[in-house]
Amino acid sequence: MNAQRLLALLVAIIISVPLLFPDGQSVSLVNAILIWSIFAIGFDLVFGVAGMLSFGHAAFFGVGAYTLSLLTMRMGWDFIPSLGAAGVVGGAVALLFSYFAIRVSGLFFALLTLALSQLIYIMAGTKLRMLTGGVDGIAGVPRPDLFGIDFYDDGNYYFFLLALFILALLISGLIRISPLGQALKAIKSNEVRAEQIGFNVQRLQRSVFTISGIYAGISGGLLASLIFYVGPQMLHWSTSGDIVIMVLLGGMGTLFGPILGVAIFEIMREWLSTQTSHWYGILGLVFIICTIGMPKGIAGLVTQLWDRITPGGKS
Amino acid sequence: MSGAEQAKHVLRCEDIEVSYGAFKAVTNVSYEFKPGLLYGLIGPNGAGKTTLMNALSGRAQLSNGRVFLNEQEITKQPPHARTWAGLGRSFQITQIFSEMTVFENLRLAAQAHHFRLQPFWRPVGKFREIANDAERVLQEIGLESFGHISAGSLSHGDQRALEIGLALLSEPQVLLLDEPLAGVGHDVAEKAVELIRRVSQGRTVLLIEHNMDVVMEISDEIIVMLAGEILASGEAETIKSDPRVRTAYLGEEE
Numbered sequence: 001m002n003a004q005r006l007l008a009l010l011v012a013i014i015i016s017v018p019l020l021f022p023d024g025q026s027v028s029l030v031n032a033i034l035i036w037s038i039f040a041i042g043f044d045l046v047f048g049v050a051g052m053l054s055f056g057h058a059a060f061f062g063v064g065a066y067t068l069s070l071l072t073m074r075m076g077w078d079f080i081p082s083l084g085a086a087g088v089v090g091g092a093v094a095l096l097f098s099y100f101a102i103r104v105s106g107l108f109f110a111l112l113t114l115a116l117s118q119l120i121y122i123m124a125g126t127k128l129r130m131l132t133g134g135v136d137g138i139a140g141v142p143r144p145d146l147f148g149i150d151f152y153d154d155g156n157y158y159f160f161l162l163a164l165f166i167l168a169l170l171i172s173g174l175i176r177i178s179p180l181g182q183a184l185k186a187i188k189s190n191e192v193r194a195e196q197i198g199f200n201v202q203r204l205q206r207s208v209f210t211i212s213g214i215y216a217g218i219s220g221g222l223l224a225s226l227i228f229y230v231g232p233q234m235l236h237w238s239t240s241g242d243i244v245i246m247v248l249l250g251g252m253g254t255l256f257g258p259i260l261g262v263a264i265f266e267i268m269r270e271w272l273s274t275q276t277s278h279w280y281g282i283l284g285l286v287f288i289i290c291t292i293g294m295p296k297g298i299a300g301l302v303t304q305l306w307d308r309i310t311p312g313g314k315s
Numbered sequence: 316m317s318g319a320e321q322a323k324h325v326l327r328c329e330d331i332e333v334s335y336g337a338f339k340a341v342t343n344v345s346y347e348f349k350p351g352l353l354y355g356l357i358g359p360n361g362a363g364k365t366t367l368m369n370a371l372s373g374r375a376q377l378s379n380g381r382v383f384l385n386e387q388e389i390t391k392q393p394p395h396a397r398t399w400a401g402l403g404r405s406f407q408i409t410q411i412f413s414e415m416t417v418f419e420n421l422r423l424a425a426q427a428h429h430f431r432l433q434p435f436w437r438p439v440g441k442f443r444e445i446a447n448d449a450e451r452v453l454q455e456i457g458l459e460s461f462g463h464i465s466a467g468s469l470s471h472g473d474q475r476a477l478e479i480g481l482a483l484l485s486e487p488q489v490l491l492l493d494e495p496l497a498g499v500g501h502d503v504a505e506k507a508v509e510l511i512r513r514v515s516q517g518r519t520v521l522l523i524e525h526n527m528d529v530v531m532e533i534s535d536e537i538i539v540m541l542a543g544e545i546l547a548s549g550e551a552e553t554i555k556s557d558p559r560v561r562t563a564y565l566g567e568e569e
Contacts, residue, residue: 193406
């Protein structure tokens with residue numbers, strides 16, 4: 001066994017909890033972890049693989065959530081096509097963002113994506129109030145109606161989310177080892193050289209940003225259906241901040257790290273929020289300590305420890 | 316003989332000017348590069364040699380002038396499009412993918428050459444043709460025993476060779492080499508000169524180099540720059556005996 005397999009095992013254990021302990025609380029927690037993991041896996045393609053720090057992913061996440069909610073509730077669409085549309089709209093908004101933001105890089109890219117995303121947040125609460133329900137949001141977002149299975153039962157919905165999670169993980173894993181993923185790693189490693197050997201850097205960055213937007217849109221739609229609600233908070237910049245923290249905590253640029261980051265973040269959010277109303281501040285403090293103590297995140301720490309206890313196992 | 320070889324010139328620039336504010340780094344540069352020749356570009360520091368190379372490869376914005384490759388205007392094209400059109404280059408400061416292996420570096424260059432749209436539905440290892448190209452160039456640049464090691468841990472001389480290998484994978488008609496011998500020891504420099512000779516077979520090479528002995532020995536034609544302009548050009552013997560060059564560059568009194 002190598003460190004990669006150990007990380008995969010850890011992920012497998014976390015997502016199998018509902019099979020071993022099918023009580024309501026653990027199932028709803030793992031459901032949330034699965035959804036945020038889809039978001040994090042997609043976000044890491046941009047952040048960890050291509051090296052672009054985006055603070056605008058809340059926009060794609062929130063837009064996906066509103067798309068699914070509006071299509072199912074107002075237009076009478078079925079859940080699955082609506083979920084597909086959530087991904088398409090998330091990807092389309094990401095593509096639109098990329099045309100503005102990819103002109104700059106680094107901190108300017110982060111700030112520009114943040115500004116664009118806040119623009120959508122503000123519009124959702126004001127100009128688009130008729131559509132979005134303003135600050136009240138939209139309640140009563142449905143879950144899928146498939147094969148006569150009651151997906152309003154969290155235990156059943158878990159299997160639906162698990163299937164989508166595995167699909168999202170497989171696609172992301174394939175992208176990472178495909179020529180596209182390798183080209184993105186090259187851009188992250190040395191943009192000048194990547195461009196000089198013939199990679200169209202901006203087109204590649206736009207492509208991965210769009211793919212990542214599809215992931216965010218789908219996960220946003222799924223979260224809305226999990227909690228039966230969509231509100232402007234999903235579009236708020238703090239949602240982008242949360243996903244950055246999750247991925248950094250777990251280990252950016254790794255396949256399984258972001259999932260572990262989501263799990264730790266969600267477990268702590270669940271537990272801390274029952275202890276104190278200042279839970280978000282404490283979470284921030286834990287994050288700061290973790291990033292100083294383990295700059296490569298949980299995945300990096302696990303890999304390091306594994307290499308240390310298995311002499312010769314280091315790759 | 317191919318059509319490109321029959322052509323009078325493969326690369327041509329017309330009245331090139333590159334300005335940084337009020338400072339003109341390159342001005343009034345026009346030149347025609349013939350197919351299959353090795354051009355040595357010399358001049359004192361700050362003469363505009365690298366800026367000219369940047370202007371040709373699309374890394375410097377022109378304030379005036381035009382660039383043509385095979386009579387197609389490429390003035391407005393970004394660097395990657397010029398690479399596709401047949402212009403490869405290496406840099407003064409080594410530009411490689413340091414944390415990847417030597418083989419991975421070359422495979423990336425091979426895939427950039429093979430695919431305009433990068434496939435995402437198959438692992439990169441399944442594309443045999445790009446691995447074969449990478450292997451071929453790995454041998455060509457003499458790094459076959461270093462394929463699996465991280466590029467950042469190569470010696471400086473080998474990193475310079477790898478850079479040339481990366482440029483070769485785009486099968487360039489014109490290769491721009493910016494001081495490939497800078498900072499390498501005497502023995503390694505000999506190997507590098509041999510490599511430059513080999514890669515210049517059948518293609519146009521523009522070489523910036525401070526080692527005069529090497530430039531005079533291997534260049535078919537030498538271009539001397541001073542203060543952003545071309546001062547003189549011609550064969551080595553002509554350049555050596557040109558009083559303007561001796562004064563301006565070699566530091567001798569007229």
